[in-house]
Amino acid sequence: MTLLAQIARISRVQIRIAPLVPRRSLGSVSAIDSSIFRTLFGTEEIRKVFDDEAYINRCIDAEAALARAQSRCNVIPPQIGAMVTQKVHSSQLDFERLRHETEIVGYPILPLVRQLSTICGEEAGRYVHWGATTQDIMDLASVLQMKQGLVIVERLLRDIIQTLRELSAKYRDTPMAGRTHLQHALPVTFGYKCAVWLSGFQRHLERLEQLKSRTLLVQFGGAAGSLASLGEGDDGLRVRKALAEELDLTDPPITWHVARDGVAEVANFLALMGGSMGKLALDIIVMSSNELGEVSEPFVPHRGASSTMPQKRNPISSEVILAASKVLRSNAGLVLDGMVADFERASGPWHLEWVAVPESFVIAVGALAQTHFALSGLCVNSKQMLDNLHSTKGLIVAEAVMMGLAPHTGRNKAHDIVYEACKDSIETNRSLLDCLLEKPEVTSKMTAEQVSRLCDPVNYLGASGLMVDDVLAVD
Secondary structure (H helix, E strand, O other): OOHHHHHHHHHOOOOOHHHHOOOOOOOOOOOOOOOOOHHHHOOHHHHHHHOHHHHHHHHHHHHHHHHHHHHHOOOOOOOHHHHHHHHHHHOOOOHHHHHHHHHHHOOOHHHHHHHHHHHHHHHHHOOOOOOOOHHHHHHHHHHHHHHHHHHHHHHHHHHHHHHHHHHHHHOOOOEEEEEEOOEEEEEEEHHHHHHHHHHHHHHHHHHHHHHHHHHOEOOOOOOOOOOHHHOOOOHHHHHHHHHHHHHOOEOOOOOOOOOOHHHHHHHHHHHHHHHHHHHHHHHHHHHOOOOOOOEEOOOOOOOOOOOOOOOOOOOHHHHHHHHHHHHHHHHHHHHHHHOOOOOOOOOOOOHHHHHHHHHHHHHHHHHHHHHHHHHHOOEEOHHHHHHHHHOOOOHHHHHHHHHHHHHHHOHHHHHHHHHHHHHHHHHHOOOHHHHHHOOHHHHOOOOHHHHHHHOOHHHOOOOHHHHHHHHHOOO
């Protein structure tokens, strides 16, 4: 169900929290896990990738894959890999015991291995976690979660790209005011604005494709990363390569226990996407103000309503996106801090990833879903765009007049002449055209028709349309 459909459905249903979310209780301390705010800041799909059960299951996947890889490489008896895999995937864990023992140990892997070894029986259980260390399994679980999370990110990213392509093409030639420093600058088209948004998301898709091989790395190094637990030969390297094949991950040339650039790249990629979404959201927020009225988010009854002002239709999705983009940038900083790890095993910075990475994925996917919702039903008021374009009585094309006059007077002189005309226009509340036609320096060089054509904003769109075409030509 699309976000729009979900919101529309919620708007038709009386809010009764208990029946809708029977497994959730009021008392969450974070908006992303709150039974009240959770649908604003994430989706259930991405939460299921990063929740506790999913994480432990990925740890189990890692342990089973390690056993299979070691069996393939004859490091452990050849039948053990299949036995471990069958046993651990057909049995249930005692999660309460795991939680309690993790609180004592500080990490979940030792308690997990104890249970898995018992589940696998005496013959296979002795080989569970063979030669591995806690961080090997935890890193593998995190990478597997990130891999699954990036699939969701890519799908939503492609949805946004497709929607922006449609908006760019549809409004390629729809004129509007371009603004710099929140002031009228030069005319552009709404299609041009959409294509600028689109170009950033296209680059994000390219980044996503490129980062997979650099970041989705297998981890198997043993206690200090040297794989000494499997001897001085190449057994450890052969197992690591086989483990990468089992999990469809990249096999790096060396252990990355304390080389956290891959994780940081993923988190910063999510933050980069957040930056683009935040820019887009801020544009929509300002453009939807009553004073501009150029766009508005999709209409759903009571969405964006005020408790005291019945007329309000606040840009809720854009506000959530803007907040999410800030959280993503903050989390990116946390993961960058986690890169500064001591010696061969960090004494603490690694823990920052446990907080920042899952939260970033949930926040990023939530923001992507909100962005797609806002764009896919965006209400575009092209008439108001045109009215706003003309609202400054031609001042927005002062540059056009200057450039038209410059061949006759020189650029600097043309700038001074047009500057004085603009000053007159503002002070007397008359059109720029009227003020220009009063100046002999202008009328002696150009006809009234030429000046009038230069003062029409729709005649000064530059290469906006051609650049839209170029962006749309990008696969």
